Amino acid sequence: MFHFCLFYLYSFATGFEKPVSFHVIQTTSFRNYSWVHLGSGWLGELQTHRWNISSGAIIYLYPWSRVKPEAWLSSGPSPGPGHLLLVCHVSGFYPKPVWVMWVRGEQEQQGTQRGDILPNADGTWYLQATLDVAAGEAAGLACRVKHSSLGGQDLVLHWGAPQSAVGLVLLAVIVALALLTALGFWFRKRW
Numbered sequence: 001m002f003h004f005c006l007f008y009l010y011s012f013a014t015g016f017e018k019p020v021s022f023h024v025i026q027t028t029s030f031r032n033y034s035w036v037h038l039g040s041g042w043l044g045e046l047q048t049h050r051w052n053i054s055s056g057a058i059i060y061l062y063p064w065s066r067v068k069p070e071a072w073l074s075s076g077p078s079p080g081p082g083h084l085l086l087v088c089h090v091s092g093f094y095p096k097p098v099w100v101m102w103v104r105g106e107q108e109q110q111g112t113q114r115g116d117i118l119p120n121a122d123g124t125w126y127l128q129a130t131l132d133v134a135a136g137e138a139a140g141l142a143c144r145v146k147h148s149s150l151g152g153q154d155l156v157l158h159w160g161a162p163q164s165a166v167g168l169v170l171l172a173v174i175v176a177l178a179l180l181t182a183l184g185f186w187f188r189k190r191w
Contacts, residue, residue, distance in 0.1 A: 067124060068149045069093035073157050079132045086133060086159055088143030091126040099146040102131040109141070 024041055039051045070092050076085035090100050096117060102109040115128045129143065138159050145155040 067092045067094070067122075069098070069145060069147050069155065071143065071145050071155050071157055073143060073159060076130060082135050084133055084135050084138050086131045086138065086141065086143075088129045088145075088157065089126070090128070090145050090155075091120065092122075092124045093127075093147050093149065094124045095148065096125050097148070098125070098127060099144075100127055100129040101144050102129060103142055103144050104140050 024039065041048050041050075069090050071088060071090045074087045074089065076087045079085050086102065088100060088102065090098060098117070100112075100114060102112045109131055111131055111133075113130045115130070118126045120126055131141070133141065141159045143155075143157045143159075145157075147155075
C-alpha cells in the first residue's frame, strides 16, 4: 500500500481580529490495485469539509460551513418626529469577523451603530447595524456587508428596494380571490 499526503494552508487576514487559516489536506492511497483520493478542509483546528476527490462528492460537516450570510432590512421604533431608524440585519455568517455599514453610494454613513455580534444556535453569528436618519434622507441609502465567505462580492441591500417577491405573491393571491369572487357573483346572477 502506497500513501501520499499533500497539505495546503491558506491564511487570510480579515482586518478585524487575528488571521484565519483554512487547511486543505489531500490524501492519495493505492490499495487493492486502485487509487483512492480523499480530501478534507479545516478551519483552524476544526474539520469543516470532507470529500472524495475522484467522485467530486463534498460533505459539509457543519451547516455554517456552507451558509453565506443573509441580510435583510427593516425599520425600528421611530427615534423622533420626522426620523426613521433603519435596521440592517445580518445572520448566518461564520467566521465571526464581519463588516456592516450603512452607505450612500460609496460614502460610509458615520452615524451607523453596530450592535453586539450574537451567536445563533447552529454556530453562526448574527449582527444588526442601525442608522437614525431624517425621513426625507432615507432614499439612496444602502446596507453593505463584507465577509470572508462572500469571496469579495459584498452584499448590498438598498433601502426602499423590494426585499423579496412576497409582496407580488400576496398581490397575485388577492387579485385571484377578487376575480373568483366576481366570477361567483356572476354565476349566481346568471342562475
